[in-house]
Amino acid sequence: MNTLSAQAGLDETRKFMKERLQGIVPDIEIEAKVEIAHEINRLKHEMNAVILGHNYMEPALYHSIPDYTGDSLQLSSIAAKTTADIIVFCGVWFMGETAKILNPQKTVLVPSEKAGCSLAEGISADDIRALKAKFPGAVVVTYVNTYATSKAESDYCCTSGNADKVLSKLVEDGHKRIIFLPDAYLAENTATQLGLPFLDSEADQKAFDAVPADQPLVIGWHAKCEVHELFTTEDVANIRKQYQDAVILAHPECPPEVIQLVDKSGSTKAMVDYVRDKDAPWYALLTECSMGDNLAAEFPHRRLVRACTLRCKHMNYITLEDTLAALKQCQYQVHLDETIRQQALLPIQRMLAIQ
Ligand code: SF4
Structure with a gap:
């Protein structure tokens, strides 16, 4: 949670941002942003709004205006319980939708209409209906x-x-064909972690026939995160060469050959927990760039390898300027068809019951 009070004055905001972002964001950039951050905090208090900041927000935003920070699940759980009238989701559009699914009475704003996601756009309801027709009786698990x-x-x-x-529970419940969508790498990495066979949904029929019907099989789709898919085994080798004692953590949306070489694979929350709780000489994060900067600012006693250059263009659309405009103009509001919302709520509730 952000420790900057919503009622902090301009000087207090400037002092907090400079102290927190020392060595991460140049002072000149903080000077350019501090008044906007202060105005956002003043307005959110006046409008009874809560600001949720995803771990991939740029550091000046991440460390100045969110009331809560975290990954999409952590933030959605907060969105589900908030008593604020307005939820401003500083993240991408599907995250705003999840907040609206969980708390439909609230006004949910995402500061940019352009903040999409290659995974969310990589599959449609029609694609899923076609997969269900191709693999009758299969259970469908969908990434948030x-x-x-x-x-x-x-x-x-x-x-x-x-x-x-979630996968373990489905296997335990006796499901034999599990369609895991839409991220090809997350599906394969998770199946490998659990020792389950994995096939792409377009694989040759012979490959499907080779897995006995009474054995569980994970069936994947071809969408990928346009950021994490770019990490390579060469990136891992480069880090190891320069920082021999670094612990390398990678997001499971990275390619399987990368995951096999790193020390730990985990969600952004798992990475935050690791850097906070486990001692290591160096930490290298194979994930979206801002996350490393945000952790370096939050845990100045930890040494983070700042070798990453991969920024998510969708997350990058969310700026302090657009967040201020979102509050002032109450834009861009998430609206969902009520039938779709209720249908989408059920798989989320089933997931939450497994926690
Ligand atoms: S980092 Fe990847 S998964 Fe996350 S919003 Fe960007 S494209 Fe989507």
């Missing part, structure tokens, strides 16, 4: 990084933090 229309076609949701638990 999808739009409400896709969730509405699914049996369960999962996050990168609980994909293993």
Whole structure:
């Protein structure tokens, strides 16, 4: 949680941001942003709004205006319980939708209409209906990084933090064909972690026939995170060469050959927990760039390798300027069809019951 009070004055805001972001954001940039951050905090208090900041927000925003920070699941749980009138989700559009699914009475704002996601856009409700027709009787697990229309076609949701638990539960419940959507790498990495066979949904029929019908099989789709798919084994080798004692943590949306080489794979929350709780000489994070900067600012006693250059363009659309405009003009509001919302709620509730 942000420790800057919503009622902090301009000087207090400037002091907090400079102290927190020392060595991460140049003073000149903080000077350019501090008045906007202060105005946002003043307005959110006046309007009874809560601001949720995803771990991938840029550091000046992340460390000045959110009331809560975290991954999409943590923030959605907060969104579900908030008593604020307005939820401003500083994250991408599917996150705003999830907040609206969980707390439909609230006004939910996402500061940019352009903040999409290659995973959410990589599958549609029609695609899922076609998969269900191709694999009759299969259970469908959908990553939360999808739009409400896709969730509405699914049996369960999962996050990168609980994909293993959700898959294990489905196997335990006796499901033999498990369609895991839409991230090809998250599906394969999770199946590998649990020792389950994995096939792409377009794989040759012979490959499907080779897995006995009474054995569980994870069936994937071809969408990928346009940020995490770019990490390579060479990136891992480069870090190891320069920082031999670094612990390398990678997000499970990275390619399987990368995951096999790192020390730990985990969600953004797992990375935060690791950097906070486990001692290591160096930490290297194979995930979206801002996350490393945000952790370096939050835990100045930890040494983070700042070698990453991969920024998510969708997360980058969310700026302090647009967040101020969102509050002033009450834009851009998330609206969902009520039938879709209710259908999308069910797989989320089933996921939450597995926690
Ligand atoms: S980092 Fe990847 S999964 Fe996250 S919003 Fe960007 S494209 Fe989507």
